Amino acid sequence: MDLAQVFLKKGREQKFWLPNSQILLAVSGGVDSMVLLHLMELVRGDADNHVAIGVAHINHQLRPESLEEEAFLREYCQQHQIPLFVKRWESLPTAGMEEAARKFRYQFFSELMRKSHYDTLMTAHHGDDQLETMLMKMLRDGNVQTAGGMKEKRAFAGGRLIRPLLSFGKEELLTYAQAQEIHYYDDATNYLLEVQRNRIRQLVVPPLKAENTQALAHFGQLAQQLQWLTDWQQQHSRRWFDREVTVKSESLHVPVASLTTLTAGEQFFNLQYCGQRIRENWQVTLSQEQLQQILSSLAGGKPQWSVSLVGGWQFRREYDTLVFGPASLVTTASEPDRLAESKEQPIHLKLGETTFLSQHEWVGLLAVHQDAASGNFYINADDIPEKVKLWSEIDQPLPVQFPTEVVFRKRQAGDRIQLTNALRKKVSRILIDKKTPNEMRERSWVMATKEGQLLGVLPQALSYLSIAQETDKIHYRLLYKYQEVANRG
Known part of the structure; x- marks a missing residue:
């Protein structure tokens, strides 16, 4: 079975083309793409397929022969009644030529497919290209996600991108071109060793093939298995991601x-x-x-x-x-340095007053009122700004002996708070024990008397000196409102 028969058989089995397919062929004029064009003309010639083809050609204008190749394709496509789309690369980059050329090509192909209603793009990448790509990927990043090289089929521009020659080697394509007397151009830039792909093609691949004549086939198998493995792993990780x-x-x-x-x-x-x-x-x-x-x-x-x-x-x-x-x-300085660098000035607050501690924090020492009719106690809602009403809060009745004026400041290294009459604890230890994230630690406020005795660290803990006893008659409440970090902005 010759190459054309294998190609046609595999194309039907793998559905490289479908009834009424509109297929765009990327043709450079080299042997690979001219063989692909020849084979797809055979597909078009079979009335059962109902397939239409078009040719897209990029004139990179990097070689003197570029205009001759473009003229040849214009004449060829006219004789064979194939629509031809040509675009010249006018703005050449000073660096990264290979990658820039690839992006330019695929952008052109994408535009053509959408504008001219092609559903499939075919490129002439073959088995040797696959081997070279896999070696380059392993040299560049050593990542299993890309080590599988090029996929034979994938989505592209609202349709499909198919590489139908990946199972064929370069030598097979050359032999077929000679047997069918297919005219093609040999790009001299493919032999320049300044380009990594060319070095791999000229210096690395030939010894591999000489070592084992099945090297190309083995790399093709490896590419397929790596792609299957990666697809399976991606599905597994996606399910974990969506769940967790x-x-x-x-x-x-x-x-x-x-x-x-x-x-x-x-x-x-x-x-x-x-x-x-x-x-x-x-x-x-x-x-x-x-x-x-x-x-x-x-x-x-x-x-x-x-x-x-x-x-x-x-x-x-x-x-x-x-x-x-x-x-x-989050800051990256050590804790003592972060605390020492804090620029917030202490804020003094008297009973009955309210204030914003920051853009995302508000506090009030609010008077408690009693409804004459029901006897229920309440805080005047007008004392609370509308924007903070849905924020998280600490609401604590204050003891009768609570100071008439307190100070809110950022915590300092060595701060300690009297949690109970018998338990005194470092503020830093409280934050650690409560697994307080760093960004919340940074915005924690200490509430203290004017003499410096700590009454609370907000919103994590209050001293027993700030908590009313059951027998106390409540005159004031501490209301601390704060916006969660994740909900800001």
Whole structure:
């Protein structure tokens, strides 16, 4: 069975073309794409297929022969009654030529498919291209997600991109072109060793083939198995993500327990999938090095740590949760330094007064009134700003002996609070025991007497000196309203 028969048989089985398909062929004029064009003309010629084809050609204008190749394709397509679409690359980059050319090509193909109503794009990538791509990917990033190389079929521009020649080697295509007397152009730039792909093609692939004549077939099998494996793993990680991870407008939250019960491999791939979603949502890339840092920190068992990412973002652990979000919510200085650098001035508040401690915090020492008719006690609702009414709150009746004036300030290193008559505790220890995240620690306010005795650390704890006894007649209440970090903005 010759190459054409194998191609036609596989195309029908794999549904490379469907009845009434409108197929756009990417044709450069080289042997690979000219063979593809020849084969697809055979498909078009079979009346049972009802297939239409068109040709898209990019003139990169990098070689003197470019105009000759373009003219040849114009004449060929006119003789064979094939629609031809040509675009010239006018703005050439000074660096990154190969990647820029690829982006330019596929943007053109995408525009053509949508504008001219093609449902399938076919390119002439073959088995040798696949082997070269796999080697390049392994050299560049060593990532199993990309090590499988190019897929034979994938979605593209509202339709499909198909590479129907991936199961054929370059030598097979050359032999077929010679036998069928197919005219093609040989691109001299494919032999320039300044290009990585060319070095792999000229210096690496030939020894591999010489070592084992089945090397090309084995790499093809490996590519397929890696793609299947990656698809399976992605489905597994997607299910874990949908079940365990919470995505908010500016952050992503992962329960630590959902990872620590897994194997190291499962942790890696699930966090890698988180990285994919982070890149999609916020255009922030999680590198392999950063991913390994996160895994290492997770294995270390510390309750809090952080890994800095690009653009002012951060992956951090806050006790039972891994959080991806802006690093601006957290400082990286040591605790004494952070406290010493705090610029908030102390705020004095008398009984009956209210104030905003910050944009997201409000506090009042509110008078308690009694309804003459019912005897019920209440706080005047007009004393509470409308914008804070739905915020989280601490509402505490104050004892009769509560000071007439208190001070609200940011905590200081060494602060201690008398929780009960017999228990005195460091504020820092209270925050640790309550697993208070760093950003909440940073905005914690200490309430103290003018003489400096601590009455509470908000919103975490109150001294027994701030809690009314059951026998007290209540005259004032402490009402502290605060907006949760996740709900800001």
